[in-house]
Amino acid sequence: MINLSAGLSPAALSAIGDLERRVVAADGGRLKLEWNALRHRSGQDVEDVLWWDGERLLGFLGIYAHSAPTIELAGMVDPAARRRGIGAALLDAGLRLCQQREHASVLLVVPRKSVSGRTLAQRRDGSLDHSEHALQLLGDPVEVPADPRVTVRTASPVDQPAVRELLRLGFGGEPPEAAGRDPNTLVVERGGQLIGTARLIREGDRAGVYGFVIHPDHQGRGIGRDVLHRMCRTALAGGATAVDLEVATDNDRALNLYTSLGFRQVITEDYYALPVR
Incomplete structure (x- = not known):
């Protein structure tokens, strides 16, 4: 069942971390969950949508106001619980929250390899806004x-x-x-x-x-x-032990700078602009 959360408890953060590990183990790459933001939620507004099956977390969607009025949405679904409509339910709940707050611009972050994520964005009349490479330095x-x-x-x-x-x-x-x-x-x-x-x-x-x-x-x-x-x-x-950063896929100058220092591409993420009805 869906839970709308204003602030995340230590138990919820632990469950999100466990879910992230299961998803990355199955899909590879990384997820844009913005852990610094998750650990420091204000507790005043609903900023996270969670799908629980008893005490097991099967789905999560985070709402991030990095550069208001543009809002970013990023989430994940347990590999063993996909094709059950969980991702669609999480996204629809997140979009309703954005609508209530009158946000004019919403971007859904989709790993490029995720066919289901891209399909979900397109079914919500999403259009590709831009794409970024996620890079990481190890050592x-x-x-x-x-x-x-x-x-x-x-x-x-x-x-x-x-x-x-x-x-x-x-x-x-x-x-x-x-x-x-x-x-x-x-x-x-x-x-x-x-x-x-x-x-x-x-x-x-x-x-x-x-x-x-x-x-x-x-x-x-x-x-x-x-x-x-x-x-x-x-x-x-x-x-x-690792340093992460992101760069637009069309910014060759910055990409060359980062890779010259030893950064390596982890994943490419597509940002879909979704209408807020």
Whole structure:
């Protein structure tokens, strides 16, 4: 049966982790579950949809407001419980929640290898919006020379306008209101000038790099490679055994940068825009 959850208990998080392991063991790749977000749900709004069979979790759908008003939905169904309508029921429940909150744009994240996920998106009149490669670094990054003029530090409140402008340049559109206030936000300076930003989030033995931007005027000088190398070193020194990041499939420049450091493609994910009726 479906359960709408505002906040996840330790028992629910453990069940989601167990379900994730079963799905990945069967399908390979990875799932975009955003564990940092799951562990820090506000508890004020329903942000997760779970399908329980007694005490066993058979399906899960997470709702992620990374860059409002665009909402991302990502989920999974136990391999032994597929073709029972669980995925469709989870998605419909998630879409109803989005409709109630008047979200205008909803993206469903579908692993490219998932025929059932693609079919479900298309049956909900979804259209392909964009695609991303999920990359992962296991072990030390390839060594690169460090530029002594480049520094990386934690962002301060006075950096927020510059961080927001960098995100506009790097990704287009208006960044979320909270952009730049996340305590995991880093800024890159060269010769005292703020020229880049990223978020480095560590969760247990995993780390993720998000929102990585170097100002266009400073690209092509090896700064991005130098900074990413430093972030990977920091994550590994902090206990991470893997570093994850994502890159648009049409961004060959960034993809080449990441793979030159030792990142390898884990999976390709398609983002389907779904109508909210």
